[in-house]
Amino acid sequence: MNRRYIQLLAIAFIAVFTSTAVMAQNAVDPNREKAIDSLALEKVKDLGKYIKIIGNKSTPYNEATRVMDRAEELFAPGSEMGVSSLAKEEIEYYKVREYFRRLMALNYDKVTIEWYDVHYISDLERQPDGRYVGVVTIYQKFEGTNGDKLAYKDTTKKDITIYVEKKETQIAGRTIEFWDVILGDIRVSETSI
Amino acid sequence: MIKRFLLLSGLLVLVIQGNLQAQIVSEDDEIERQLLASTKQLNQFFSRFNGEEDTKGREFEPEDRQYRNSRLRKRFLSILFDEENAGFSESLFEEFVNKxxxxxxxxxxxxxxxxxxxxxxTTFRYKGRSMPLTLYMQIQEEGLGYEWVIADISFEPYKTLFDKQRGQTKEFLHPMSHELDFMNLxxxxxKDGSPESYTLADFEPDLLTVFLYDVKMGNLTFETVNRLNYHFFSVDGWYFSLNNFNRPGYNTGWLISDLxxxxxxxxxxxxxxxxxKK
Known part of the structure; x- marks a missing residue:
């Protein structure tokens, strides 16, 4: 378990933990939902930071690989990126790792990735297995330059699946329940902006 | 006229609030205001339609006096319609909003x-070719929650697959076949015959089952989703459809395109x- 994960877990405890005796089994309390939203957004921001590092041409290969590992830990196994552009409406599908590798291999001298200060978090909906699912939407600005010349620029909308699951852990012999957030499939679509 | 006024006042609120609250890099101000105005998810369409969030997308508490407020809803509804291609009249729009x-x-x-x-x-690969196939999806309750399921499909090659001839020209098993232990079967x-000819007069093929069979057998392979839209009959006496409008401006995202x-x-x-269907 890495340090960052422990930090996130700590945030989750502070924000959303409660004793088993008072916890309703099947519902997400509205106040708790807000805390879960914050945790989800935190993970999405972490993903954003990792994407910036992976895409940065000055990041050494070893460091990029290490960051890819960390980024992959945010996701549920088998998560995919579904990518479409304005020129091509069909969605192309990549495993998360493959997407990161393609990002790292982009043929520009310099890559700049920024995030707009606009996001939207959906309600959490319960799925048949009892877990909750939601979608966080964010927008990313990408610029690839060769020399001083801007070679490519786009703004993409990223709709990120978040899975929310109630888990248990033992602390000092006491069972503590907490809500954990993990990322899932991401739909990446180019915007006309 | 009223519709246009409502739209403008709706947009104005978005722009003013955006101006006051957005903490953004200056050159991206305009883009961020547009992104803020965009109906980014179907979830946001519902929340705006219901008046359950503010112009920045923050949810109202149910006890908040703005929650589901009729005036707020009218303002939101004015920006939930596609303004560029809308083929419906303003009086129709007003009647719907009032209802x-x-x-x-x-x-x-x-x-x-x-x-x-x-x-x-969608696009599926079928007999070596990429072909369009339409899935009709619905939400249903299952287990501890909800799921999207395929309610029906439409696929061109299936449309004529079971076209059954009728009357004198159709193939048939003659009425004394039983005496021959149906050896004419x-x-x-x-293969490549017309087995549907030997079914009851009211035979209707279940094409969803055929689709599932072909997917299971590997005859149909999913390739991609091309586009999607939503159709609502939820308001008694009304139909509207939602499409995603990916374009610059303030009237973008998931919007009502038909009413x-x-x-x-x-x-x-x-x-x-x-x-x-026929």
Whole structure:
């Protein structure tokens, strides 16, 4: 378990933990939902930071690989990126790792990735297995330059699946329940902006 | 005129609030205001339709006096319609808005609302070719929550697959076949034949089952989703569809692109049309 994960877990405890005796089994309390939203957004921001590092041409290969590992830990196994552009409406599908590798291999001298200060978090909906699912939407600005010349620029909308699951852990012999957030499939679509 | 006023006042609120609150890099101000105004998810369409969030997308508490407020809803509804290609009149728009925001019987939408579905245009590989296939998807309750399921499909090669001849020219098993222990089945059940000819007069093929069989057998392989839209019959006497408008400006995202007032017969006809039925 890495340090960052422990930090996130700590945030989750502070924000959303409660004793088993008072916890309703099947519902997400509205106040708790807000805390879960914050945790989800935190993970999405972490993903954003990792994407910036992976895409940065000055990041050494070893460091990029290490960051890819960390980024992959945010996701549920088998998560995919579904990518479409304005020129091509069909969605192309990549495993998360493959997407990161393609990002790292982009043929520009310099890559700049920024995030707009606009996001939207959906309600959490319960799925048949009892877990909750939601979608966080964010927008990313990408610029690839060769020399001083801007070679490519786009703004993409990223709709990120978040899975929310109630888990248990033992602390000092006491069972503590907490809500954990993990990322899932991401739909990446180019915007006309 | 009223519709335009509502739209402008709706946008103005968004822009003013955006100006006051957004903490953004200056050159991206305009883009961020547009992104803020965009109806980014279907979830946001529902929340705006219902008046359950503010212009920045923050949810109202149910006890907040703005929550589901009729005036707020009217303002939001004005920006939930496609302004560029809308083919419906302003009076129709006003009638619809007044119905869903009425004080005595307001209408709200959510994921579990009745009578709405998604039409998903996909591409599947079939007999060595990439071909369009339409999936009709619905939300249903299952286990501890909800799931999207395939309610029906439309696929060109299936449309004529079971076209059955009728009358004198059709193939048949003659009425004394039983005396021969139906030995003539050998000539009826052949590859590339017309086995559907030997079924009951009211035989209707279940094409969804054929689709599932072909997917299981590997005859149909999913390739991609091309586009999708949503169709709502949730408001009694009305039909509207939602499309995603990916374009610059303030009137973008998931917006109502068609609005029609319908009676029971028109509803039936429209459903047949949408489901690509004869």
């Amino acid at each position: 869903v925001t009425s004080d005595d019987q307001p209408i709200f939408l959510d994921l579990q609302a009745k009578e709405w579905f998604a039409v998903v245009n 050998r000539k009826a059940m052949v 029609v007032k319908i009676n029971a017969q028109q509803k039936e006809d429209l459903l047949k049309l949408l489901y690509d």
